[in-house]
Amino acid sequence: MNTKKYLLYFAQEHLNFRFEEINSLLSLLKIEMDFIETPNKTQPYWLVKFKSEDDVKLLTNRSVSLRSCMELWAYSDTIEDLHRQMKQYPYELQAPYMQENQSFKIEVETFCKHFTQKEKVDKLEAFSYLPVKGKVKLKNPEIIFQYIEYYGTDPKSPPENPYMVFFGCWITNGLRQLIQNLSLKTRKFIGNTSMDPQLSLLMANQAQVQSGDIILDPFVGSGSLLVAAAQFGGYVLGTDIDYLMLHARTRPSRITQKERDKDESVKANMAQYNLDHKYLDVLVNDFAIQFWKDDLRFDAIITDPPYGIREATEKIGTSKENCTVSEEHLPTHIPAKIEYGLSHLYYDLLTFSAKHLKLGGKLVCWFPIFRDDYNEDGLPTNTCLKLVANSEQILNKHTSRRLLTYEKIGEPCGDIREHRNNIIDFRSKYYDTREETRKERRMKKAMERHRNRKETTNHKK
Amino acid sequence: MKLLTHNMLTSKCMKGVNIGYPLKIKAVDLKESEVDFNPDFISRIIPKLDWNVLVSAASSIGKNENLPEDLLPEYEKNTEFLKRVHHVLLEVDVVNGELICPESGRKFPINNGIPNMILNEDEV
Numbered sequence: 227m228n229t230k231k232y233l234l235y236f237a238q239e240h241l242n243f244r245f246e247e248i249n250s251l252l253s254l255l256k257i258e259m260d261f262i263e264t265p266n267k268t269q270p271y272w273l274v275k276f277k278s279e280d281d282v283k284l285l286t287n288r289s290v291s292l293r294s295c296m297e298l299w300a301y302s303d304t305i306e307d308l309h310r311q312m313k314q315y316p317y318e319l320q321a322p323y324m325q326e327n328q329s330f331k332i333e334v335e336t337f338c339k340h341f342t343q344k345e346k347v348d349k350l351e352a353f354s355y356l357p358v359k360g361k362v363k364l365k366n367p368e369i370i371f372q373y374i375e376y377y378g379t380d381p382k383s384p385p386e387n388p389y390m391v392f393f394g395c396w397i398t399n400g401l402r403q404l405i406q407n408l409s410l411k412t413r414k415f416i417g418n419t420s421m422d423p424q425l426s427l428l429m430a431n432q433a434q435v436q437s438g439d440i441i442l443d444p445f446v447g448s449g450s451l452l453v454a455a456a457q458f459g460g461y462v463l464g465t466d467i468d469y470l471m472l473h474a475r476t477r478p479s480r481i482t483q484k485e486r487d488k489d490e491s492v493k494a495n496m497a498q499y500n501l502d503h504k505y506l507d508v509l510v511n512d513f514a515i516q517f518w519k520d521d522l523r524f525d526a527i528i529t530d531p532p533y534g535i536r537e538a539t540e541k542i543g544t545s546k547e548n549c550t551v552s553e554e555h556l557p558t559h560i561p562a563k564i565e566y567g568l569s570h571l572y573y574d575l576l577t578f579s580a581k582h583l584k585l586g587g588k589l590v591c592w593f594p595i596f597r598d599d600y601n602e603d604g605l606p607t608n609t610c611l612k613l614v615a616n617s618e619q620i621l622n623k624h625t626s627r628r629l630l631t632y633e634k635i636g637e638p639c640g641d642i643r644e645h646r647n648n649i650i651d652f653r654s655k656y657y658d659t660r661e662e663t664r665k666e667r668r669m670k671k672a673m674e675r676h677r678n679r680k681e682t683t684n685h686k687k
Numbered sequence: 688m689k690l691l692t693h694n695m696l697t698s699k700c701m702k703g704v705n706i707g708y709p710l711k712i713k714a715v716d717l718k719e720s721e722v723d724f725n726p727d728f729i730s731r732i733i734p735k736l737d738w739n740v741l742v743s744a745a746s747s748i749g750k751n752e753n754l755p756e757d758l759l760p761e762y763e764k765n766t767e768f769l770k771r772v773h774h775v776l777l778e779v780d781v782v783n784g785e786l787i788c789p790e791s792g793r794k795f796p797i798n799n800g801i802p803n804m805i806l807n808e809d810e811v
Contacts, residue, residue, distance in 0.1 A: 437727075437728075438725065438727055438728040438731055440732075461728065463692065465804075467805070469803060469805065472801055473798070473799060473801065491799070493800070502722070503722045503723035503725075503777075506689060506691060506692055506777075507688055507689055507691075507692040507800070507801075507802075508801055509688075509692070509801065509802050509803075509804050510801060510802070510803040510804060510805050511804040511805065512804075512805060512806070512811075514811075515700050515806060515811060516700055517696050517697060517698065517700060517804045518695055518696065518697075519695055519696065519697040519699075519708060520697075520699075522695045522735075523735070542805060542806055542807070542808055542811050543808055543811055544808040544809075546808075549808060549809050550809045551807050551808070551809050556807075559807060561805055561806065561807045561808050562808040563808075
């Protein structure tokens with residue numbers, strides 16, 4: 227029985243995704259975790275217990291939300307009490323970390339309040355009673371002790387004294403460094419709507435990607451979701467209706483870039499991160515017309531469909547009746563496209579996933595909403611798919627997008643007609659509300675001008 | 688396009704096509720490159736393949752690697768065999784060429800390794 231307590235220390239970013247990510251990873255890694263106290267949604271630390279230390283390492287090493295974890299030796303709501311506890315901490319528990327041949331350092335971290343280096347050194351020296359025997363080493367020591375003071379989450383008015391203080395021994399870090407390594411700023415091939423690496427990695431964790439899985443992104447674009455999936459060992463496939471995008475012939479997305487390099491591609495991105503052995507293929511393909519064979523099963527489907535704002539929602543088709551493309555035009559013909567409404571698109575996406583996911587496999591996708599209209603009943607549904615996670619990323623005052631994770635719980639039977647939720651047309655509403663505010667803004671400016679003019683004429687009088 | 692992907696594609700979605708499988712391959716440019724060998728992945732993927740289709744597709748582009756007509760028993764333990772399957776599935780890339788629907792003869796061009804499966808508006 228492992229009686230040790232652990233502190234999970236989160237990065238204070240994308241708070242809405244934290245619980246969902248950890249839950250998904252606990253289930254993927256088959257780990258049990260118990261709360262010592264129930265955390266609120268905004269605090270950056272969780273106090274927890276695990277069956278073994280390996281479990282906390284496994285979890286932290288796979289998490290994007292977590293900065294680090296530590297074995298917690300003492301915690302309190304006052305600094306004095308923490309030191310009192312530490313002075314009484316049983317020597318036999320400390321001894322393994324305080325051998326003569328072990329180099330060490332003590333890190334002082336203050337959350338949400340700034341201190342000078344001098345003040346931090348004073349805080350550190352308050353621990354001079356620790357029975358450490360090894361040498362201090364600031365770079366790559368064998369043992370890192372951590373002292374954390376927590377001053378709440380409002381940086382504008384931190385309290386005089388910390389709400390909580392913690393002392394313990396650092397165990398391992400989460401994947402925050404990977405977010406930097408996969409940065410879009412240095413990526414070979416990006417598009418206008420490439421997903422940032424942090425959210426891409428979170429999506430791969432929601433999808434529970436494991437080594438050797440086959441992963442599909444049916445709206446692949448520049449392949450940013452596939453980079454994250456491959457990072458966790460997935461073999462990746464992508465399709466997209468945009469021929470020019472997949473062949474990197476669209477206008478470059480970087481303002482500093484005049485034209486795209488010849489060798490930009492999804493494959494080149496994978497090669498940049500030494501993941502080219504995980505790249506299977508990308509195909510130019512209309513999602514409404516599938517070329518995958520019926521019995522093909524993916525381990526996960528991870529995607530960010532177009533919302534009709536920055537990327538068009540289109541499929542092949544025409545409103546003309548009896549249209550034919552004549553023989554002479556065939557070689558250079560560009561197929562006509564028609565609107566692919568969000569209701570249709572998500573209906574197709576869930577139907578496709580119900581068919582082509584393995585049992586227990588996950589569909590992870592974004593879904594745009596108007597915050598005022600949001601109602602969970604309005605989300606896309608399918609009888610074979612169970613919604614297992616749903617977190618919001620706020621985009622602006624009116625809109626947000628939700629990251630939905632569905633699990634396949636049954637095989638589709640042919641005779642059930644799936645219910646299609648009528649999804650509010652995001653695009654037209656988006657432009658309607660924008661139009662309104664733009665109009666309001668115009669009116670406001672006109673009124674202001676009018677008032678100013680009046681005032682100046684009054685002055686003249 | 689890799690032969691693994693080819694094994695998973697059908698043109699059944701087209702009007703008047705019943706099975707549409709397997710697609711024929713016309714390879715103009717082939718490229719062979721070294722890809723990290725992962726025996727677990729290959730063992731896992733083999734039961735999901737249409738083996739006969741893989742063997743004939745590999746032969747049709749001259750990259751058969753002496754794959755047997757019938758799958759070997761206990762192939763998971765046969766590293767040498769898995770390596771050959773690995774080569775055919777993941778290391779051979781059709782860079783330029785065509786995929787051809789076996790029933791309608793519709794051609795799908797492959798450029799720069801990327802197959803174009805887009806139909807025209809009069810075909811959907």
